Amino acid sequence: MKKILDIISQAPLFNGLSQEQLGQIRQIAIDKFYDKGKTVFLESDDCNGFYIVVAGKVKIYKVSFEGKEQILHIYGPGNPFGEVPVFSGRKFPANAETLLKSHLLFIPRQAFVDLISEHPSLALNMLAILSMRLRQFTVQIENLSLKEVPARLASYLTYLADEQATGDVVSLTISKGQLASLLGTIPETLSRILAKMNKQNLIQVEGRNITLLNRNGLEELAQHGKLQ
Amino acid sequence: MKKILDIISQAPLFNGLSQEQLGQIRQIAIDKFYDKGKTVFLESDDCNGFYIVVAGKVKIYKVSFEGKEQILHIYGPGNPFGEVPVFSGRKFPANAETLLKSHLLFIPRQAFVDLISEHPSLALNMLAILSMRLRQFTVQIENLSLKEVPARLASYLTYLADEQATGDVVSLTISKGQLASLLGTIPETLSRILAKMNKQNLIQVEGRNITLLNRNGLEELAQHGKLQ
DNA sequence: GCATTACCTTGACTTATGTCAAAATTAGGT
DNA sequence: ACCTAATTTTGACATAAGTCAAGGTAATGC
DSSP states (O other), X not given: OHHHHHHXXXXXXXXXXXXXXXXXXXXXXXXXXXXTTOEEEOTTSOOSEEEEEEESXXXXXXXOTTSOEEEEEEEOTTOEESOHHHHHOSSOSSEEEESSSEEEEEEEHHHHHHHHHHOHHHHHHHHHHHHHHHHHHHHHHHHHHHSOHHHHHHHHHHHHHHHHTSTTEEEOSSOHHHHHHHHXXXXXXXXXXXXXXXHTTSEEEETTEXXXXXXXHHHHXXXXXXXX | OHHHHHHHHHSGGGTTOOHHHHHHHHHHOEEEEEOXXXXXXXXXXXXXEEEEEEESOEEXXXXXXXXXXXXXXXXXXXXXXXXXXXXXXXXXXXXXEESSSEEEEEEEHHHHHXXXXXXXXXXXXXXXXXXXHHHHHHHHHHHHHHSOHHHHHHHHHHHHHHHHTSTTEEEOSXXXXXXXXXXXXXXXXXXXXXXXXXXXXXXXXXXXXXXXXXXXXXXXXXXXXXXX
């Protein structure tokens, strides 16, 4: 399949690698196929390698004793995940589940560590990826600890608008329930805040499509605003 | 100074490096001395390298628009910090300030990247360190989002007890105000919860010394308990 | 096309935790 | 040892956000 090499050749992890080196990666990678809503691993599982999304979507999440879920990441094509225990040992720090029918590559630990030792640029790429994730987590901790839910939502909406580059119309790529979990809240609270923002003409909600009516107002809210 | 090479030779980052390689590190490192309570860098600063604590203590933290602080890490001798922008580019993701009079080593970015390219074990050490931090952040996000303050405190106290290995008597290495900031709350709330735990004979508080009277109760609370 | 399921919204209520203010305690510097 | 400043504690109060429950809407499969 040509597609697979296309995906991995464009993944930041394999940036700058030669065709031959990409071939080596493909050699050690094992294809895995999952239906929607399937568990890829649980945080209690031992780790013998990590994964790369070829197609589909995967969420990385934690669950509390009471059953509340916090999503840490949502990964799509080209993103690696589950690599923490490859380098730090021990078990996975969180759970992984497919949000869509997905095609993953599994990269066995030892084979990858051997490759890294031979190719310094692969090590630097992985360092860059882990650093970006530390950066993301820093933002997430800041949001959870220092901002209220309306500010987190405003922040997410403006981020999405930049990401999708589709003007002021944004479409949620996950359900509102999952968005609540990503923002560290519950569906009821998210629903109420969307309704409030709607009423104040900050946004216009139509199902999963949201129009940002007042970008400045949202950005202000994301930084330090209160929603009346 | 012999002490410096002692510290860096025992730092996990330099694990397994030869005397010669350690000497190379020392060559490129620049000594920096700070009094207590001094800013090492701010999140808006550009980054030309990262730091290693030789002596003293440094906090990495975020501040909200309203002035509330969230501590992300507290680092002591042997710990590197500020390395995220070295690999991912851009600015520092958070602020750094000394909690004590401190001696730091500054490692310039390019010199370090050159070293890493030559020494794969240095890259693997750094990957291990960043992975451990991702793991820590996962726990911190779980705590902030899925646990209440009493559970976070109980978790911190049992962690400290294991860390200090001094039986059931623990002594806080930071002020209660800073502990509140580390746990994602404010001094008033922390004070009230300590008083409650005291009243329920879970702990006995004497200034910065805390005796864990009911380890099982605390561990239960840390997982899923409520404090009446 | 209909039924079953999952998802979303709204209302009434509870609660953990933050805010503000003041007193009490502790720690540091001269 | 003293004085000032920082830290910690306590109280009264406000509020963001969670819980529980019910109704409505949209989506999915047969």
